[in-house]
Amino acid sequence: MFKNEILKLNGEKTLITGATGGIGKEIVKVFSRYNQKITALGRSIEKLNELNDMCLETKSIDINNESEIKNYVKNIEKIDNLILCHGIIGARPMRMVGKSFLNEVIQNNLISTIDFVSNLLRSNKINKPGRIIFISSVSAHMGANNTVPYAASKAGAEIAFKGLARDLLKKDITVNSICPAAIDTPLWEGNIGNAVNNIEDYPLGLGEVEDVANACVFLCLNGSKFITGESIILDGGAVKIN
Amino acid sequence: MNFFDDLKNKKILVVGASQGIGKQVCIQLNKLGSKIYALARNKQNLKNLSEQIDAKLLECDINIEKQVVSIANEIDPIDGICFIAGFVKLLPPKFLMKKTIEPQFTTNIISPLSFLGEFLRKKKINDKASIIFTSAAARMNHPPCSVPYASAKMGLIGASKALVKDLSFSNKMRFNVVSFDYVETEMIKNMKVNDKDIVSVSPVEHTATPYIFLLSSRSKWINGQIIAADAGRMLSKTRYV
Numbered sequence: 001m002f003k004n005e006i007l008k009l010n011g012e013k014t015l016i017t018g019a020t021g022g023i024g025k026e027i028v029k030v031f032s033r034y035n036q037k038i039t040a041l042g043r044s045i046e047k048l049n050e051l052n053d054m055c056l057e058t059k060s061i062d063i064n065n066e067s068e069i070k071n072y073v074k075n076i077e078k079i080d081n082l083i084l085c086h087g088i089i090g091a092r093p094m095r096m097v098g099k100s101f102l103n104e105v106i107q108n109n110l111i112s113t114i115d116f117v118s119n120l121l122r123s124n125k126i127n128k129p130g131r132i133i134f135i136s137s138v139s140a141h142m143g144a145n146n147t148v149p150y151a152a153s154k155a156g157a158e159i160a161f162k163g164l165a166r167d168l169l170k171k172d173i174t175v176n177s178i179c180p181a182a183i184d185t186p187l188w189e190g191n192i193g194n195a196v197n198n199i200e201d202y203p204l205g206l207g208e209v210e211d212v213a214n215a216c217v218f219l220c221l222n223g224s225k226f227i228t229g230e231s232i233i234l235d236g237g238a239v240k241i242n
Numbered sequence: 243m244n245f246f247d248d249l250k251n252k253k254i255l256v257v258g259a260s261q262g263i264g265k266q267v268c269i270q271l272n273k274l275g276s277k278i279y280a281l282a283r284n285k286q287n288l289k290n291l292s293e294q295i296d297a298k299l300l301e302c303d304i305n306i307e308k309q310v311v312s313i314a315n316e317i318d319p320i321d322g323i324c325f326i327a328g329f330v331k332l333l334p335p336k337f338l339m340k341k342t343i344e345p346q347f348t349t350n351i352i353s354p355l356s357f358l359g360e361f362l363r364k365k366k367i368n369d370k371a372s373i374i375f376t377s378a379a380a381r382m383n384h385p386p387c388s389v390p391y392a393s394a395k396m397g398l399i400g401a402s403k404a405l406v407k408d409l410s411f412s413n414k415m416r417f418n419v420v421s422f423d424y425v426e427t428e429m430i431k432n433m434k435v436n437d438k439d440i441v442s443v444s445p446v447e448h449t450a451t452p453y454i455f456l457l458s459s460r461s462k463w464i465n466g467q468i469i470a471a472d473a474g475r476m477l478s479k480t481r482y483v
Contacts, residue, residue, distance in 0.1 A: 006270070006447060006448060006450065006451055007244075007245065007246060007270065007273075007274075007451070007454065009245075034245065169473070203406065203410035203411045203414070203465065204410060204414060204416075204462070204463060204465060207463045208463070211461075211462060211463040211464075214245075214460040214461065215461070215464070217245055217460070218451075218452075218455045218460070218461070221245075221451055221455075223447070223448050223450065223451030224448075224451050224452075224471070225448055225473075226423075226444045226448050226471045226472065226473040227451075227452070227469065227470070227471045228473060230469065230470055232464065232467065232469065233464075233467050234463050234464055235463070235465070235466075236410075236463045236464075236465050237406040237410045237416070237417075237465030237466040
């Protein structure tokens with residue numbers, strides 16, 4: 001039966017957090033092209049309205065708000081694929097990293113992410129077979145300039161999800177991370193000059209948001225059932241081999 | 243809408259196409275409408291394959307240089323190569339000898355690399371091509387008695403990363419490695435699978451997915467990487483990157 005289906009997307013419902021960001025928006029676009037019913041979460045109502053045509057539902061919600069998230073998750077329908085691409089980049093030199101900034105980044109990128117997934121699992125909202133994809137960053141694997149809190153939060157979440165991958169091994173839910181290097185998104189524009197941005201290091205040029213979305217589709221295919229606990233590094237061959 | 247529609251009419255060479263993983267890759271590529279060049283040693287197996295799919299058959303042993311040269315002379319320039327041919331023989335450390343190590347090194351690393359070299363010399367690989375090697379145990383957790391196999395397969399990871407430096411800047415080629423755990427094929431029929439962590443031996447049908455993805459331009463920014471489809475069995479070990 002699955003012989004013909006292995007190149008099709010798993011299930012039909014996808015929940016995407018941080019859908020208003022550059023990467024999130026592209027994932028919504030690509031997934032809607034393959035007939036997925038999408039629930040898009042984000043903060044800005046105006047930006048969510050732009051996504052209305054492509055989504056089954058959009059919801060303005062702050063992922064850091066514990067009680068709001070708890071109530072929201074209790075009332076949603078079951079989903080098949082979960083894509084976590086919310087987060088703040090927070091590139092700042094070390095001498096400007098105070099405790100409040102550190103808290104903010106860790107809270108956004110690490111604690112809220114894990115809390116959200118745990119809420120979903122607690123109320124049994126992820127179907128089997130299911131897919132969880134976390135959008136991490138190459139800075140979680142290598143030192144990049146001025147990314148101390150960001151790297152800590154992304155690396156923390158990434159390894160946490162490897163633990164989760166192991167927990168969910170026999171439940172037919174795969175957990176993977178995608179680690180892009182320098183991608184052209186609005187988040188990057190303000191941060192050029194801070195991290196992995198020497199374009200000459202990139203044999204295939206800078207990445208596009210589409211590349212991240214396509215990697216998400218790949219991990220959500222029926223045939224990717226045996227890929228779990230993986231970090232897929234997207235860098236065009238630039239970063240990891242230096 | 244088909245996610246892999248760009249693979250239509252692409253010329254893909256599959257080395258080790260007649261059985262197991264290679265056969266699955268051919269079957270999926272055939273469905274997507276690629277032009278397949280199926281290369282294998284066994285004539286009968288190739289014939290059986292051609293009954294199922296539409297492919298150009300190339301009978302060749304990649305360990306024999308003369309045959310590789312003649313294939314490289316005849317073939318049209320191609321857009322992608324999957325190296326899937328492999329050979330494993332379990333060998334306790336006491337039996338490590340030149341004559342027992344060499345066959346596994348030849349098939350698993352020396353032949354694929356010299357094959358690639360021959361194709362590059364003859365300019366038979368198009369720019370932006372995707373080259374995929376098949377490794378094993380990308381998370382460095384090797385089964386016992388697999389010294390020659392493990393070292394040869396790990397060598398492919400280094401080779402792909404070095405090739406990125408040579409050919410990605412100039413010719414925009416991509417080199418990646420796919421690695422598996424135990425897959426239901428003829429090759430592991432005689433191996434004992436005995437591991438508590440293992441979810442199940444992966445059915446061979448699923449193994450085609452990473453190849454198809456890496457061959458297609460959907461993965462155009464993935465280069466020099468390893469994709470491990472091992473059902474998380476080797477999760478606890480650090481990945482070799």
